[in-house]
Amino acid sequence: MVPTTAVCLLILAAALVVCDRYGGIAGAHGAGILRVAAGSVASISVVNLAVLVSGAGAGAGIDSLLWPDITDLNHTTQAPATSFCVLLAASAMFRLSLEPRDRDYVFTLSATVGLMLALIAVVGYAFDSQALYGVWIFTAMALHTALGFVALFAALLLLRPRLSWVALLLGAGVGSAGLRRVFPVAILGSFAFCLIASFATEAGLFT
Numbered sequence: 001m002v003p004t005t006a007v008c009l010l011i012l013a014a015a016l017v018v019c020d021r022y023g024g025i026a027g028a029h030g031a032g033i034l035r036v037a038a039g040s041v042a043s044i045s046v047v048n049l050a051v052l053v054s055g056a057g058a059g060a061g062i063d064s065l066l067w068p069d070i071t072d073l074n075h076t077t078q079a080p081a082t083s084f085c086v087l088l089a090a091s092a093m094f095r096l097s098l099e100p101r102d103r104d105y106v107f108t109l110s111a112t113v114g115l116m117l118a119l120i121a122v123v124g125y126a127f128d129s130q131a132l133y134g135v136w137i138f139t140a141m142a143l144h145t146a147l148g149f150v151a152l153f154a155a156l157l158l159l160r161p162r163l164s165w166v167a168l169l170l171g172a173g174v175g176s177a178g179l180r181r182v183f184p185v186a187i188l189g190s191f192a193f194c195l196i197a198s199f200a201t202e203a204g205l206f207t
Contacts, residue, residue, distance in 0.1 A: 002078060009145075012037060088110045089153065108165065126191075
């Protein structure tokens with residue numbers, strides 16, 4: 001994990017914790033903290049993506065400009081997927097700072113897409129990290145970075161369940177109760193089945 005990634009995760013996580021001490025997310029102080037945090041990390045990631053595209057950092061992003069010695073390491077910059085996750089988290093956090101509502105499609109899209117990107121990285125590491133690094137957007141995205149974003153986006157979705165599909169998952173109705181029973185099996189069961197199949201193939205049990 002490069003310095004800018006660590007800083008972004010720290011700012012985002014700290015904002016969620018600190019705003020609770022100032023009247024919660026709905027309070028004026030809490031909303032201000034979320035907006036400042038969102039703007040700060042979004043600026044870092046936009047600059048990083050601009051450096052990556054322009055080639056000013058020799059393909060190594062903003063970190064190589066700020067800390068030239070970091071080029072001696074294996075991972076020298078925020079992966080594009082990390083920058084996109086930061087931007088999505090900033091978008092979701094900004095939407096959280098607005099007036100409460102029953103549905104927020106921008107928040108839902110930002111948090112859900114970010115969660116999916118992070119989970120794809122985690123699954124990629126579980127099956128074949130080299131193949132994952134072969135995809136440009138995930139190049140240099142560390143496993144602990146992906147896990148950090150999974151936790152962050154899950155926290156964002158759970159903070160205001162009624163804004164997104166999480167309201168259906170946590171609802172009091174019979175359908176929601178059935179969904180809660182099926183959801184873990186559908187997600188974890190599919191992952192476990194594919195992982196077992198992968199191990200069996202590598203062991204030569206399947207041809």
